[in-house]
Amino acid sequence: MNHFFEQWLPPLEAEMRTVLAGREPATAAHYGMIHYHMGWVDADFRPVTLSAGKRLRPLLCLMACQEVGGDPAQALPAAAALEILHNFSLVHDDIEDGDAQRRHRPTVWAIWGVPQAINAGDAMFALAFAALQRLSLHRVPSQTVLSALQLFTETCVALTEGQHLDISFERRDCVSVEEYMRMIQGKTAALIGASVAIGGLVGGAQPSVDASLRRFGQLIGLAFQIQDDILGVWGDPMVTGKAAGADILRRKKSLPLLHALNHPVHGDAFRALLARPELTADDLSEAMDLLARTASYEYATQRMHALYAAGLEALREALADRAESSLLWSTAQWLMQRQM
């Protein structure tokens, strides 16, 4: 798996840099903001070397292409498109959530203001489509490019539906676990599912195989999000880089918190606690105590494991006896063990 990462990360980065390259001096700052968000330059547009994000989505795309017998090089434009789309959504999410920091740096809107940040995100959205259309330059048949575009577009719509639900949950007292699952299906799982499915499509997978690959991606996407939620409450601050109990302090309606809020015995107490105007260290330890009494950690962990297991089952349907020795399998195993 590490070998695959080392082999494909450099051409992936090169493909993204080609698509996101500036065009003329007049709009240099427009592309500069995009390069800043991608971690390639600082706020004065000078080149920097930062550790990039996980690049999870594009790597899943390239792996899926290889596992069904295709050449990952042919799928590079799709991989770039998926990562650019993911980053577009982060730029707009940061505005919508009012987050002034991401990966220990000020966010785009915090430096250049909301109007330019909305617009830079829009450019990344458009450039994600431009990236995907470059599949035609890699001798991918027109019909396959159109199928990939359709799946990609559906995923963009699903992302906005998930984000709509996430924003609307903030204003509500109570959200059910089912509503929460619907939200993360749009906000996280749809794109991870599409990443695997588009890789399979470019690699020439049969429709039924590709449908199973997509389900694999969606299921591990759901698990991945719940794992984020668990780390947001119980993660080690030394490892995650976030404050202890960060998501409690933000009153984020993540799965463990929703489980406690919906608890028949302790739900009211937990709701009253989160409604306090400013949360102190004492409030935080009281919250952790209520989460323990509602067994929210066990509940979320069990759901996460069930989803990973169902994902691996879908992968077995897709790849049959090659599943367990595949890169997708080991990537899912690796994700299950992550601590950040």
Place this chain on the structure above:
Amino acid sequence: MNHFFEQWLPPLEAEMRTVLAGREPATAAHYGMIHYHMGWVDADFRPVTLSAGKRLRPLLCLMACQEVGGDPAQALPAAAALEILHNFSLVHDDIEDGDAQRRHRPTVWAIWGVPQAINAGDAMFALAFAALQRLSLHRVPSQTVLSALQLFTETCVALTEGQHLDISFERRDCVSVEEYMRMIQGKTAALIGASVAIGGLVGGAQPSVDASLRRFGQLIGLAFQIQDDILGVWGDPMVTGKAAGADILRRKKSLPLLHALNHPVHGDAFRALLARPELTADDLSEAMDLLARTASYEYATQRMHALYAAGLEALREALADRAESSLLWSTAQWLMQRQM
């Protein structure tokens, strides 16, 4: 021309309603905001009948398709995509400009807040691509659909470049007329050019003909924007629905104002005037006086006419002796005479 409008507006609206239809009760409000912006429902999502916008871009697309010998019905998905894209850009522009009103109604962000409005705009952006991909359902060849998608994507990027310049101009003391022309090329002309070119493409135009059609669209797009600028200063408030001298009060860096700001004799006086903290009625009449002394009306009008004339010349290159009797010609003539 009126006959063409009456014939094609209903199927165009139907196509847009199909693409923008809601999917499930959980996200009804997400699609409701989109329908509100399109003028189909009120803020409580109850159906209303409002006069729609000009629908200029989709009608130019359908006309171009017909003029090169195609069937406009085949181009309906492209026409819908162009109008949805235009409306996406309005939703985000309203946030970026802080405009709380559009067509005498509160804007999306003014009702549902900035986060949901950014996200509703993103959904429209994605759905514009979904609309365009429906060309495949109308028996348009895959290669033509991909060419249309490429032109459409380039146009989306150009829109964000124009918007980037427009936002950055606000913070600057001085902007040259050349910089302004570059800005409206991206913000207005690129999409009108693409509307005509995509219609021609679907209708089966030869590449050289389609290039001339695109240039026709871009040139009348530039003229159209300058005309907007003229109406924003000298338009009849009874007809435009805007205050007299609206763009002066907003200190908008439109062409007539830039001409005065860059004037060798009166530029400094005009700049000093626009820098006053609150503009009174006396300031407004002083500004109108300076605009008269710098002959800014004549300058802008002359540029507008030259661009319309160059546009008609490009149309002659595209359609030869059929140009003058074409719907595109009469639409350009009709646009030249508009008062709002």
